[in-house]
Amino acid sequence: MTWTELVMSAAPGRGDRPAVTDVRTGEVLTYATFVKRVTHVAGGLRRRGLRYGERVLVDLPPGAAMACAVHAVAWAGGVVVMGGRAATRLAILQRGRDMEAQEVITYEPTPGFTRFIDLFGDHTVEFGPLAGPALTLDGDRVLTHEELAGDLRRVAGRMVIGKDDVVLLAVTDRFKALRAMDMALTSGAHVIVAHDPTLIGCRVLAGEHNATLVVAPYDLARRLLGDPLLRVIDERAFVSSLAL
Structure with missing residues (x-):
């Protein structure tokens, strides 16, 4: 299974459920x-x-x-x-x-x-x-394709993202944001993409969208730790095994 094929693999079972909500544009993209x-x-x-x-x-x-x-x-x-x-x-x-x-x-x-x-x-x-x-x-x-798909499978083995998760993506680095979106979409989750994220902005968006998980740069992720309702993942976890 190639990289893009893997990312799209959850779509048949998710259909009209939301895949990506873009806060900046207001667009909600379903899996279909x-x-x-x-x-x-x-x-x-x-x-x-x-x-x-x-x-x-x-x-x-x-x-x-x-x-x-x-x-x-x-x-x-x-x-x-x-x-x-x-x-x-x-x-x-x-x-x-x-x-x-x-x-x-x-x-x-x-x-x-x-x-x-x-x-x-x-x-x-x-x-x-x-x-x-x-x-x-x-x-x-x-x-x-083999490297990118294989890495997604390795990441999935060490961090659990499920189809019921709402993932707040507070990442500005485009490649890290792409890899986090790939992982969430492969899992069938709903991704909320924040733009120019701040600590307060993330907390507001997490509350508005009932987020269960936040992906953020180290400094922001560290400050978000401690919220009992949110799991927090450092953005670097999604590219660490690619040796970039």
Whole structure:
């Protein structure tokens, strides 16, 4: 089972239950919608000529859009680039800006740029790659589907996240946020993505959404410890075994 296939594996049993709630945009993405977006956007990328192993820059803040874009690229057979201003033919950004990419796709409608929503269409990619390269942070080391899926399984073995958990994601590092979302989605949990999280903000959001678990940077996680209603996990736990 590949990385994206593993992340989507809980969807058939979760259906219309919430997968990701994005506090910044107010968007609530269900499991069924998550899979639909990943497979449809993958089809849109293929229509734009994405080739197996081709690199695509994804520069989006942690949230529902980032999860969909990253996994759509991987499902289409591309390699996600999450670091720097890499020179790629395709780039998916929050809003348009001058890039070396031949085609820039923006999540926020921006004059002169392809809209992310325009990738949706009748064509879907029903089956992703069986294996192979999937993601790079620095353009040098490429993580494969096998590495990313295997690491998720190792993480699942040492921290229990269940389908009834509501996970408050208070993480600004995009890759760590992605890995925490991956783990929660694999488990069938509901992820609440906080933006510019603070101690008070986390406590307010945890109360509003009945969160059972918080993932946060070390300093914030340490200050949240002691709440009898919340489990707290340091964000580093989700990438520690990848030797990054």
